[in-house]
Amino acid sequence: xxxxxxxxxxxxxxxxxxxxxxxxxxxxxxxxxxxxxxxxxxxxxxxxxxxxxxxxxxxxxxxxxxxxxxxxxxxxxxxxxxxxxxxxxxxxxxxxxxxxxxxxxxxxxxxxx
Amino acid sequence: xxxxxxxxxxxxxxxxxxxxxxxxxxxxxxxxxxxxxxxxxxxxxxxxxxxxxxxxxxxxxxxxxxxxxxxxxxxxxxxxxxxxxxxxxxxxxxxxxxxxxxxxxxxxxxxxxxxxxxxxxxxxxxxxxxxxxxxxxxxxxxxxxxxxxxxxxxxxxxxxxxxxxxxxxxxxxxxxxxxxxxxxxxxxxxxxxxxxxxxxxxxxxxxxxxxxxxxxxxxxxxxxxxxxxxxxxxxxxxxxxxxxxxxxxxxxxxxxxxxxxxxxxxxxxxxxxxxxxxxxxxxxxxxxxxxxxxxxxxxxxxxxxxxxxxxxxxxxxxxxxxxxxxxxxxxxxxxxxxxxxxxxxxxxxxxxxxxxxxxxxxxxxxxxxxxxxxxxxxxxxxxxxxxxxxxxxxxxxxxxxxxxxxxxxxxxxxxxxxxxxxxxxxxxxxxxxxxxxxxxxxxxxxxxxxxxxxxxxxxxxxxxxxxxxxxxxxxxxxxxxxxxxxxxxxxxxxxxxxxxxxxxxxxxxxxxxxxxxxxxxxxxxxxxxxxxxxxxxxxxxxxxxxxxxxxxxxxxxxxxxxxxxxxxxxxxxxxx
Numbered sequence: 001x002x003x004x005x006x007x008x009x010x011x012x013x014x015x016x017x018x019x020x021x022x023x024x025x026x027x028x029x030x031x032x033x034x035x036x037x038x039x040x041x042x043x044x045x046x047x048x049x050x051x052x053x054x055x056x057x058x059x060x061x062x063x064x065x066x067x068x069x070x071x072x073x074x075x076x077x078x079x080x081x082x083x084x085x086x087x088x089x090x091x092x093x094x095x096x097x098x099x100x101x102x103x104x105x106x107x108x109x110x111x112x113x
Numbered sequence: 114x115x116x117x118x119x120x121x122x123x124x125x126x127x128x129x130x131x132x133x134x135x136x137x138x139x140x141x142x143x144x145x146x147x148x149x150x151x152x153x154x155x156x157x158x159x160x161x162x163x164x165x166x167x168x169x170x171x172x173x174x175x176x177x178x179x180x181x182x183x184x185x186x187x188x189x190x191x192x193x194x195x196x197x198x199x200x201x202x203x204x205x206x207x208x209x210x211x212x213x214x215x216x217x218x219x220x221x222x223x224x225x226x227x228x229x230x231x232x233x234x235x236x237x238x239x240x241x242x243x244x245x246x247x248x249x250x251x252x253x254x255x256x257x258x259x260x261x262x263x264x265x266x267x268x269x270x271x272x273x274x275x276x277x278x279x280x281x282x283x284x285x286x287x288x289x290x291x292x293x294x295x296x297x298x299x300x301x302x303x304x305x306x307x308x309x310x311x312x313x314x315x316x317x318x319x320x321x322x323x324x325x326x327x328x329x330x331x332x333x334x335x336x337x338x339x340x341x342x343x344x345x346x347x348x349x350x351x352x353x354x355x356x357x358x359x360x361x362x363x364x365x366x367x368x369x370x371x372x373x374x375x376x377x378x379x380x381x382x383x384x385x386x387x388x389x390x391x392x393x394x395x396x397x398x399x400x401x402x403x404x405x406x407x408x409x410x411x412x413x414x415x416x417x418x419x420x421x422x423x424x425x426x427x428x429x430x431x432x433x434x435x436x437x438x439x440x441x442x443x444x445x446x447x448x449x450x451x452x453x454x455x456x457x458x459x460x461x462x463x464x465x466x467x468x469x470x471x472x473x474x475x476x477x478x479x480x481x482x483x484x485x486x487x488x489x490x491x492x493x494x495x496x497x498x499x500x501x502x503x504x505x506x507x508x509x510x511x512x513x514x515x516x517x518x519x520x521x522x523x524x525x526x527x528x529x530x531x532x533x534x535x536x537x538x539x540x541x542x543x544x545x546x547x548x549x550x551x552x553x554x555x556x557x558x559x560x561x562x563x564x565x566x567x568x569x570x571x572x573x574x575x576x577x578x579x580x581x582x583x584x585x586x587x588x589x590x591x592x593x594x595x596x597x598x599x600x601x602x603x604x605x606x607x608x609x610x611x612x613x614x615x616x617x618x619x620x621x622x623x624x625x626x627x628x629x630x631x632x633x634x635x636x637x638x639x640x641x642x643x644x645x646x647x648x649x650x651x652x653x654x655x656x657x658x659x660x661x662x663x664x665x666x667x668x669x670x671x672x673x674x675x676x677x678x679x680x681x682x683x684x685x686x687x688x689x
Contacts (some may be wrong), residue, residue, distance in 0.1 A: 034241030042236070068242045072249030075242055081226045081267070083242035096229050102236035110233065 024056060027090050027111065029063040032075060034083035039100045043084035046101035050108055059112070138320075138345040141294050144182030145175065147364025151349040152340060156294060157320040160344075161285050164298045165312060166325030171336060171357050172298040173197070173205070175325070176260040178361040179296065180221050181211045183258040191222045191247065191256045196263030199223040209361050219254050226267070234270060240280050244287045251291065259288070261297040265311065274310055281318045320344045326352065328507065335473040335506045338364055354475040354508040365475050365508070365515065378577075381492070381526055382426075384418030387596040388570075391585070393578040396553060399524045400576070401517050403498075405531040406557035410568055411589055412530035413437075415555070416494035417446045417453060418594050419528050423492040424456035431490035432464040433481060435500035439464035442496075450593050463488045469500035474512035477501055481516055485523060493520060498529035517550045552576040557587065560608055567609035570596060586612070 031047055033040035044065060051061050068075040068083055078087060086097040088110065101107050140154035149155045156162045156179075164172045180190035194202055202223055206213040213221075226243060250256065261284070268277045288295040297319070301312060316322055322341040327334055337352035355364040380394030389395045396402050396419070404412045413434075420430040432453075434442055442464070443453045456462035465484060467477065485493070495516065502509045520527045529551075554573040559566040568587040586597045586608045599608055607615050 032242055034239065034245065037239060037241055039237050039239050040241075068245040072246050075246045076249060079225070079229075080242045080246065081228060082238040082240060083245075084238060085242060096232045097235055098228065098232055099234045099236035099238045106233070106235055 024058060024060050025090070026060045026062060027088060029061055029089075030078065030087040031063065031065045032068055032078070032080045032083055032085045032087070033065060035067060035069050037083070040084045042100040042102065043086070046104060046107065047086065050101070050104060050111060053108070054111060061111075140346070142182075143175075143179045144185070145178055145362050145364065147353070147355065147366040148175075148338070148362070150366040151338070151353050151364060152321075152343065153347055153349075156296070157344070157346075158294055159289060159292050160320030161288050161295045161297060161318070162321045162323060163315040163319040164296055164323050164325060165301045165315065165341075166298075167327060168300055170325035170327050171355070171362060172300075172325055173202070173262055174209075174357055175362050176262055176296045176298055177202070177206055178209075178211070180258055180260060181206075181213065181216070183294075184216060184220050188258055189220045189222075189254045189256040190258035190260070191224065191250060191254070192260040192262055193224045193226045193243070193247070194262050195226050195266040198227070199225045202262075208359075210359050211361065222250060222254065222256070224250075228267070228270070237271065237273070237276055240267075240283055244284070248291070251293070257293050259293050259295045261295065263300065264297045265299045268311075274314075277311070278314045278318070281314055285318050316342060321346075335475065335508065337507075352507075354473070354512070356473070356475045356479050358476070358479060363479060365478060365512070377524075382419075382422045383415070384420075384422035385415070385594045385596060387585075388594075391572065391596065392553065392575055396526055396528070397577065398526050399521060400526060400552035401521060401550060402526075402528045402553040402555065403531055403551035404528060404555045404557060407559060408532060410557035410559060411587060411594065412532075412557060413442060413496050414446065414449055414451075414589060414594055415557070416496050416528050416530060417442065417451050418449075420462060420492055420494055421446075421451045421453060421456070424453075424459075424461045428461065428491040429489060430456070430462045431484060431488050431493040432462060432496070433484070433494065434464070434466040434496045435469040437466060437496075439466045442466075448591070449589050450591050463490070469503070474501040474506055474509045478512045478516055478519075482519055485520070485525070490525060493525050493527045495527065495529040497532045499531040503532075514550055553578075565609050565611075569599070569608065 029047070031044060033044060047063070051063065054061075066074055068080060078085075082098050084098070084100060086101065088095040088097065095110065097107070097110065139158040140152070140156065141158040142149050142155040143152075164175055166172045176192065180192060183190050192202065203213075224247075247259070264284075268280055271277050271280065284295075284297070297315075299311065299315060301324075319342070321343040324339045324341050326337045326339065328337070329335075336355050336357070338355050339352040340348040340350060349366075353364055353366060355362055357363075377398035377400070379398040380389075380392075380396065381398050382395045383389050383392065404415050406412050416432070420432055423430050432439070432442070443457070446453050453462060453464070457464060463484065467480070469477070472480070481495075498513055498516070501513055501516075517527060517529070551574075553575045556571045556573050558569050558571070560569045561567075568589070570585045570587045584599055586599050588595045588597055599612065
């Protein structure tokens with residue numbers, strides 16, 4: 001049940017040239033995982049892949065990966081019931097995705113929406 | 114079979130066998146009345162108990178009641194609500210008399226574990242997040258009782274039987290590792306294949322499985338609880354009725370194990386003098402009397418007379434009637450000279466009437482028991498007990514017996530009536546069942562002949578009493594009930610006006626015979642007198658004739674002597 005997952009990791013979006021005048025939107029992402037359980041590992045991998053595929057000019061991401069085994073309080077505060085859970089904050093709006101994010105097309109659409 | 118299923122469901126890590134060893138299982142009392150009886154001590158102290166049932170069958174009430182009872186013993190609890198908002202649960206809790214408002218949120222913690230409404234699901238997930246946060250809370254509050262309410266809501270979202278089973282196994286493993294008592298409630302609509310699968314999974318992943326069921330009849334709703342499985346323990350496997358009242362769930366166990374009723378020999382008046390005489394002094398104290406009969410045969414009047422007499426002796430009485438209002442009974446009884454209203458006013462008599470179909474027999478039982486506890490009667494009438502039986506609910510008969518048993522244990526002398534439906538005849542059977550518990554069984558029937566119906570009372574049985582097997586006639590008048598010996602003539606039993614008529618005509622015949630007899634004697638006397646007088650005259654005649662004969666003899670003698678004297682004189686004369 002022990003894990004070696006990174007916590008509180010900040011993953012900046014891939015760097016590149018930005019079109020002048022168009023400030024890219026920044027989305028805050030919190031991924032709650034349960035150690036190195038298969039669902040969590042898959043979700044983290046799927047999320048990284050999706051983020052990488054989106055050009056930094058379009059959008060930047062602030063990702064925190066939080067392990068519920070070590071940070072129970074945060075999980076309680078965010079009302080996390082199942083793992084993995086991805087909480088997406090775009091300004092005032094907040095979206096919750098549960099599952100291993102294996103439907104990549106859907107994840108992509110959600111990130112860009 | 115179990116082994117193969119288990120290997121197909123990898124538990125959430127660790128190779129420890131979750132099956133407990135053979136040592137006797139440690140149980141924890143739920144404090145829910147009757148439930149600890151049928152489980153022989155409560156739920157597994159460490160392990161998962163699955164409560165399966167239809168929506169509205171009482172699963173959540175059971176779980177909440179267990180938590181509250183646990184808290185009263187000093188065990189904090191947590192309820193994870195997958196289905197209902199916690200405000201709804203709080204509201205439900207406050208409708209029971211558990212004083213939930215006084216319990217701090219930390220002592221019984223309600224966690225809203227519904228996924229946010231706009232949650233999007235992409236792929237598989239697991240319960241690790243929840244279990245981790247629960248671990249945190251347990252560490253803080255020291256909770257030992259956990260409830261996962263409506264877990265099927267969450268697991269159903271997985272939409273995959275194998276994943277669902279895996280999460281169930283994870284939960285079970287976590288519970289055993291944490292050393293807590295856990296209840297999971299699972300809805301079951303009974304019919305669907307998915308439910309069947311889920312139930313099958315629960316069967317082997319839980320340490321005990323309890324099924325709540327409701328059966329709806331045209332008349333009422335009856336709830337039952339059944340222990341489907343209890344690993345490492347004995348249990349009562351048959352469905353047992355339960356009720357949900359203001360104190361929560363109450364399981365009506367089978368009781369009836371103890372038969373050590375207090376035994377009395379004292380007699381108490383039936384309220385009818387001549388019936389007392391026939392029963393050797395009255396009903397035996399703390400016994401049960403069944404009065405059966407068709408509608409209108411004065412069963413209620415017998416009951417009312419009994420209680421009226423008891424109230425007049427200053428005893429506390431309870432009159433429970435079904436489907437007839439107390440005021441109606443009071444007014445009806447006034448016509449036979451019984452003033453029940455007076456006893457109600459003095460507080461000795463409590464009268465309660467119910468609509469039989471408004472509740473299940475179990476609920477009626479709980480209500481009657483409550484009244485007994487509140488009023489503490491010495492004497493009780495249930496009129497008619499068969500109102501409970503007529504609902505044809507599965508536990509009607511058992512409940513009928515439980516009521517009588519409860520009264521007997523409390524030392525209450527009971528008279529219950531039973532309506533025999535002459536149209537269908539079906540009640541005959543039910544009544545006979547209750548009649549085995551009854552110590553005395555009186556049957557009142559109508560005897561119809563020559564255009565009238567008369568009430569006939571038979572003592573069918575009376576334990577420990579010499580009693581007449583003869584049918585008596587019951588006569589109701591403004592002075593109450595009276596029992597009249599019937600008139601038997603030429604092998605026929607006569608009652609009512611026929612009895613009157615027959616008695617009168619017999620009296621006339623008797624008189625005529627008496628006159629005829631007197632006349633015959635007179636004739637005879639006259640004959641004897643005549644003969645006597647004939648005889649007397651004959652004797653007189655004889656006397657006279659004898660005197661004549663005697664006179665005649667004297668004459669002849671005189672004549673003969675005269676002749677001889679003459680001859681002698683002549684001879685002398687001749688010799689001279």
